[in-house]
Amino acid sequence: MLLQTIEQALAQVPYPTRPEGLYEPIEYVLSMGGKRLRPTLLLLAHGLYGGQPEAALPAAVGIETYHNHTLLHDDLMDRADMRRGKPTVHKKWNDNTAVLSGDTMLIMAFRHIMDCPCRRQADVLRLFARSAQEICEGQQYDVNFESRTDVTEAEYIEMIRLKTSVLLGCAVQMGALIADAPDADCDALYRFAEKVGLAFQLQDDYLDVYGDPKVFGKKIGGDILCGKKTFLLINALNRADADTRSRLLQLLADSGCEPEAKIQAVTDLYNRLDIPALTLEAIDRYYAEARTELQALSLPQEQWQPLWDYACSLLGRNK
Amino acid sequence: MLLQTIEQALAQVPYPTRPEGLYEPIEYVLSMGGKRLRPTLLLLAHGLYGGQPEAALPAAVGIETYHNHTLLHDDLMDRADMRRGKPTVHKKWNDNTAVLSGDTMLIMAFRHIMDCPCRRQADVLRLFARSAQEICEGQQYDVNFESRTDVTEAEYIEMIRLKTSVLLGCAVQMGALIADAPDADCDALYRFAEKVGLAFQLQDDYLDVYGDPKVFGKKIGGDILCGKKTFLLINALNRADADTRSRLLQLLADSGCEPEAKIQAVTDLYNRLDIPALTLEAIDRYYAEARTELQALSLPQEQWQPLWDYACSLLGRNK
Known part of the structure; x- marks a missing residue:
């Protein structure tokens, strides 16, 4: 049910038609499907506090757009050729397209989230931006670990917290904030x-x-x-x-x-x-x-x- | 005078010390100097409406951080080796560092601008995000033009408007918005x-x-x-x-x-x-x-x- 709502919202994003070289790769990446885990968590948390899905959909689209931005740039950096059974953007187009379309997705993610008016919008945006920066830090630690053999368990846990957990935390807290949930609940979520x-x-x-x-x-x-x-x-x-x-x-x-x-x-x-x-x-x-x-x-x-x-x-x- | 204020504010940004591989290139890029044209325009426009520089400094730092993000990613895409007499980030470090530190700068730009509380903050953020997306479009048109010999003057003007003018427009309008200037003035600026x-x-x-x-x-x-x-x-x-x-x-x-x-x-x-x-x-x-x-x-x-x-x-x- 929620998944269908999310897919529909993603399909209805009005991308500019030009320049094609910029927006085609973005639509390509976002139409590849997947579990849509992060927007689902966002809408579930939002629903806990009586929020109707429509009220949080732009933020859900934003967080999925953001997640796919990270996949696009990570695949470029890892030189990964395939994602979900299809060629990655730098393979299907080229490296520069992956950089620039990826940048555009990051900006569009912010814009989608801004399109979600709510009393606590400043908190929502701050949460999102902080999380996005932490995810970059996680990616950097992941790269650093490749050339080390003395990584501790604590360092590893902190890396995956930054690289994976932070965005899940951001998704549920964002949903709760948009539904104006109590602070303690936002933090627990x-x-x-x-x-x-x-x-x-x-x-x-x-x-x-x-x-x-x-x-x-x-x-x-x-x-x-x-x-x-x-x-x-x-x-x-x-x-x-x-x-x-x-x-x-x-x-x-x-x-x-x-x-x-x-x-x-x-x-x-x-x-x-x-x-x-x-x-x-x-x-x-x-x-x-x-x-x-x-x-x-x-x-x-x-x-x-x-x-x-x-x-x-x-x-x-x-x- | 303004330039000194801007340089001081840029030098005082509290970058996390770790992971070094992520933040060192950002400090490197932002300490290279330059005319600081965009933050200067922002503070001048802000001052027109009685704003004190301090009140708009985070936005000024944000727009300069954003501008340097575009330089970093553009230099990567153009394979440019030097910028302001120094090796570019992908030369001094590597391509992946240029991608990831560049992404982080884009996020930090949003965060700096969010740190500038004002009555019209939602308008400020929307203006910035729209401008950033337009600048990506301009860069894409610039790339497209390389392989064409039939570019019209109108197309060229639109490309440089997107690639160059939009950020200058964004800078002055942002300064005016932060100082709560009349709408007509914001648009004229x-x-x-x-x-x-x-x-x-x-x-x-x-x-x-x-x-x-x-x-x-x-x-x-x-x-x-x-x-x-x-x-x-x-x-x-x-x-x-x-x-x-x-x-x-x-x-x-x-x-x-x-x-x-x-x-x-x-x-x-x-x-x-x-x-x-x-x-x-x-x-x-x-x-x-x-x-x-x-x-x-x-x-x-x-x-x-x-x-x-x-x-x-x-x-x-x-x-």
Whole structure:
């Protein structure tokens, strides 16, 4: 239901027709579909306080436009060729188009959010701008971590908080602010989404190694093959003795090794270091903390239950 | 005086110290100096209506931060190695840093402008966001024109209006809005700066061919050598007969030709087609139109004279 409303609103954004080279890539990116997670969270939080979806739709469109701006520029920086089964903008057009159309999406995101008149608009805009800047910081830390082997768990958690959680927190708090929710609820909702984001990212790290390929949708072991600093790898590096640690680093650096053999060897090491249990515990902890935040809301449980159900569905859980 | 205030405010922006890779390039770019034309125009317009500089300084810092964001991303797209005698960000760091630090500057520009509380803040933000989007459109048209030989004068004027004038218009209108100036004055100031921007850009095109190298600061003929679509070239292409037109296109495409000889041959063609007189007339016209806009303000001439003097100094004129 909400998803349909969001897709409709995204499809109805009146893009200027010219210059085509600027706006075609934007429409291309925004019509690719996806879960529309952030606008859905925004509208759900908004609905908790009696807001009608229409009143928050421009902000929902804005946050999805913003999210797709980050994907466009991240794909350019990562030289990723495909996104959602289609060529990325710098592949289909070129690098300069990715820069400029991406910039335009960031500006359009601000404009959409400005089109959402409400008593607390200044707070909404400040929240959005602060969040967007934090997300840039998260991306920069992610880049920095690529060339480091001494990243701590705390540093990793802070990076994914900035890169992933902050925008989920921004989405729910924005929805609540637009519906003029009490301050304490706005803050609790932000922390709720922050924890959901952390659980979600750690689960993504976990499933990349231990997931069912049919359910996960991606090939298993991708993070291992590209040597990505995940929660699993960082904890393995920090918990291994000197010998195991250097063996793990050697394995990851060995480009001659067969992919399947490398994935198996690294997974064996993870298993021996108890990394899966450690990761599942962390996911459970963030999941439980997220629920505690909802319990602190000024609303009865039957009202926030749909928001919790949605978070659970994201995490593939049934409670 | 104003310049000193602006430099001080730019130097006092409290950048987060981490992640260094994100904020160092931003401080680097913003500490390079320059005329600080846009924040100066903003503060001058603000002062016309009794505003004290401090009240508009965050917006002045915001518009200069925004302008430098466009320079950073434009230099990346143009693969320009130097800016103000120093290596550009993508040369000193790398392309990804230019993308991400540039994005952060755009966000910080919005945040600075939000830090300027005033009665008409919503109008200020809307003006800024619309202008920023128009500037992206201008950049896209500029790119499109590179591969075309049939650009009309009207298309060229619209492109430089978007790419250059809009931000000058935004600067003065923003200053006036922050000082709560009458609507008619806000609009007249916008048009004034738009015309100044057009005159300024055409003069830049003119001086690139006919300027005194000692005064102009750049080598003469640079636009001719890189085949840039300037007001001069576009009018020459449109006014030449078929033979002259194809000779001009051949000349520009000939990479074997000696630079000095190419500049001389193109300049001779311009002279024969009366392009210098045509260009100077257009500059004079925009210059006069700009003054007419100031005369329509609700203020006596002695009040707007300093703003006019500043515009004249930009254009190297003495009246």
